[in-house]
Amino acid sequence: MLVLSRRVGERLMIGDDIVITVIDVRSDGVRIGIDAPRDIRVNRAEVLEAVQRANLEATAPADDAAVDALRALRPATPDV
Template sequence: MLVLSRRVGERLVIGDNIVITVIDVRSDGVRIGIDAPREVQVNRAEVLEAVEKANAAAAAAADDDAVEALRALRPGSERRPEA
């Protein structure tokens, strides 16, 4: 991990097209601005972890009937008559 010290208004450049700017420094945290292309996802780690936990819990709670009902919703999932 690279650790840097920055002051308000100073920037970090990642690659050719991501710029991180220190906006404000307070006793309880730092505000940063992130300028990145639309195709680059920028997420807070705690939000991603919460979503992953919720998805895992939902998957564990799904029974066979629920799984089949979801599969039936997929395009092209119409059941063909058995021969």
């Protein structure tokens, strides 16, 4: 990991076409601006992690009580 000290208004470059600019420094955080091509996705890590957790929870197998309750709602099939 590269760690840099930057002041308000200073920038850093990632490759040839991504510019990170320090906009504001406050006691509770730093505001940055990101200038990147439209085809580059820029996301907050905590949002991506929350989406991944939600996706894993949605695909996790249901507990047995819920499965049994759903089976009880299913109409019985006639004997043939």
